[in-house]
Amino acid sequence: MVIALGLISGICFNWLLKQTQSRASTIKIKLSSRMKYIIAAVGLGGVFLISRFIEPSELPGVCIFKFLTGIPCMLCGLTHAFHEIMLGRFSEAVSYHPLAFLAFGAAIFFLLYTLLKAIFWKRLRSLPHFEGPLLLGLFIVFTLFWLYRIITSQLI
Numbered sequence: 789m790v791i792a793l794g795l796i797s798g799i800c801f802n803w804l805l806k807q808t809q810s811r812a813s814t815i816k817i818k819l820s821s822r823m824k825y826i827i828a829a830v831g832l833g834g835v836f837l838i839s840r841f842i843e844p845s846e847l848p849g850v851c852i853f854k855f856l857t858g859i860p861c862m863l864c865g866l867t868h869a870f871h872e873i874m875l876g877r878f879s880e881a882v883s884y885h886p887l888a889f890l891a892f893g894a895a896i897f898f899l900l901y902t903l904l905k906a907i908f909w910k911r912l913r914s915l916p917h918f919e920g921p922l923l924l925g926l927f928i929v930f931t932l933f934w935l936y937r938i939i940t941s942q943l944i
Contacts (some may be wrong), residue, residue, distance in 0.1 A: 811837070822906055823901075825906035828902040829902040835895065836899070839870035839873075843871070844868045849888045862930045864885070865884040866884070868881075868885075869892075870888070873888060884932070887933055891926070894926055
């Protein structure tokens with residue numbers, strides 16, 4: 789759940805950034821691009837803090853997809869997996885979600901990237917925005933793996 793919220797906030801952050809860069813945009817957002825990177829870094833840092841200090845079994849299980857279909861979504865298990873990674877229990881993390889380290893690595897990368905963009909804003913302003921393609925690639929990998937697990941009955 790926490791991981792899904794983190795990934796969704798990353799996608800929304802990317803969309804907000806593109807909206808503010810477009811001159812034809814009808815949405816007027818008052819936050820500077822630097823402030824958006826600060827907000828994203830704080831949000832991702834919060835995901836790591838929550839993953840470390842809050843036991844996932846204490847959180848309500850709120851996977852709407854699983855509630856409606858009875859099938860776990862492609863991100864089910866990542867909250868438990870992040871918690872296990874933060875505690876150093878790596879084999880347990882993989883048992884909750886086999887792509888846990890990919891998601892964890894991507895989250896660390898995005899945290900470092902947003903921190904660098906926020907701190908060294910003027911120097912890194914010309915750095916290309918690749919958040920969208922990277923998130924799309926992660927989405928495709930997770931979707932294909934999820935479909936594979938459904939087809940081979942490893943998920944149900």
